[in-house]
Amino acid sequence: MARAVTTQRKAINTTIAWAIGLLIFFPILWTILTSFKTEGEAVANPPVFLFFDWTLENYAVVQERSNYMRFLWNSIIIAGGSTLLGILVAVPAAWSMAFVPSKRTKDILLWMLSTKMLPAVGVLYPIYLLCIELGVLDSRAALVVILMLINLPIIVWMLYTYFREIPGEILEAARMDGAGLKEELLYILTPMAVPGIASTLLLNFILAWNEAFWTLNLTAVDAAPLTAFIASYSSPEGLFFAKLSAASTMAIAPILILGWFSQKQLVRGLTFGAVK
Amino acid sequence: MATQHSRTAARIMMTPAVFLLLVWMLVPLSMTLWFSFRRFLPLRGGDQGFVWFENYTRFISSSSFWPAVQTTLVIVGGVLLVSIVFGILLALLLDQPMWGQGVVRILVIAPFFVMPTVSALVWKNMFMDPTNGLFAHLWRAFGADPVVWLSDVPTFSIIMIVSWQWLPFATLILLTAIQSLDSEQLEAAEMDGAGPLARFGFITLPHLSRAITIVILIQTIFLLSIFAEIFVTTGGAFGTRTLTYLIYQRVLESQNVGLGSAGGVYAIILANIVALFLMRIVGKNLDR
Secondary structure: OOOOHHHHHHHHHHHHHHHHHHHHHHHHHHHHHOOOOOOHHHHHOOOOOOOOOOHHHHHHHHHHHOOOHHHHHHHHHHHHHHHHHHHHHHHHHHHHHHHHHOOOHHHHHHHHHHOOOOOOHHHHHHHHHHHOOOOOOOOOHHHHHHHHHHHHHHHHHHHHHHHHHHHHHHHHHHHHHOOOOOHHHHHHHHHHHHHHHHHHHHHHHHHHOOOOOOOHEEEOOOOOOOHHHHHHOOOHHOOHHHHHHHHHHHHHHHHHHHHHHOOHHHHHHHHHOOOO | OOOOOOOOOHHHHHHHHHHHHHHHHHHHHHHHHHOOOOEEEEEOOEEEEEOOOOHHHHEEEOOOOHHHHHHHHHHHHHHHHHHHHHHHHHHHHHHHOOEEEEEEEHHHHHHHOOHHHHHHHHHHHOOOOOOOOOOOHHHOOOOOOOOHHHOOHHHHHHHHHHHHHHHHHHHHHHHHHHHHOOHHHHHHHHHOOOHHHHHHHHHHHHHHHHHHHHHHHHHHHHHHHHHHHHHOOOOOOOOOOOOHHHHHHHHHHOOOOOHHHHHHHHHHHHHHHHHHHHHHHHHHHHHO
């Protein structure tokens, strides 16, 4: 039963919540605004908020000077490739654990989770060395595989929690009607599993896009994604606020938009189903 | 009801994932262990044979070890404190009836989606820069001397940046937990004369305890290995070198692989202690 709330109380809640929300969002907003200023306006004191001459110049300069498109393309390939590969490997595994559980299913799931806890820095040199030996240092292929492995436990877990919500009775009914494994997979499970797979895709794409340990340490020029592109702006040479803002806005805009769609999945995915 | 046939199929379907993760775990881990027992300087003489535990004792007795441990604990603890306390307050606030709740949620969660290098760089330059940063403008507007954030209060600054990224995560999870609380329980307590504080302390907080534990454990695992935020802002200077960053410097900057690997083994042990607690909670949830 919902309780009656006075309009006044609601107005107070709204004001406080919006104020705090805007405060937390402010750094992002400020970055976006600054990206449309000239360098002079970007450092003006007192700062100008909205009333400046909006310009797209910074975006043009950033694109021209650093070949933004190449970094963007690398990010898309690395994040997209690792996510798709991860899904391909994880769907069968999660399916079998959800529908044909055995005594060891729980142990396997927890063991998979434990590989996620391995601190990256603990295996930095071995991976670095392996990449050199295999000739894949600074290659997109290496990062696709590594990020896939890093996120595989999360992908398996998310899919598992989604698949487990598909009622087993439906499968039994299908089996009674003579459906084999193939029909079961194609006509019953796949349609029911699509939303779960889609949210898993989305969240893991975001995680891979923002990954900044392996992408910084294993790339130099050819395979460098947006994380590295931004890090290159930390050198004094790149210290121009408006251009820095334009570069930042371009790096985060796609993921901010995707992220807004994935709030709910975020909770489930990152708490391994423990909070829903 | 699984048949023998489907059991075999299930096992086959699981194989690729299990195999890949097994390789991913065992190969680099055994290499790290191997290197940690050897004197290995790729640029200065290469692999010079076994020294057994010398790397382990040297890593611990080096003058940068304990400061790094301290920095790690301060940063992890600080971010946890900020994100849990403010996360609970924010979650309680967002659970109240209001206009535009969906939009506020989006505003609050947004920082979590910003890539770590971007948030570090934006904070470092546009907010914390002592000449042109917004904070400097603000300080001057009140007639105060601007703070040189990243060298005067470097650890505090990094805690601030990282908290900004992780507060949304804590808020979102705590909010999800709050929303699953049965509101009738609260109403009953209110009818029995329990004030807002009592209701929070005796009903909401106990209900949240599991979610809080999970937030603490998951964040600890991620926070123990923060890298980009330090790499971009201070590069480990001014006493902001965490354990992770120290190992990174040993391995890739000074190319002392043996020493760095021994540090890596310590980091793995540390992370595993935290992970054990997390796994126990998550495991319990599987038994439903």
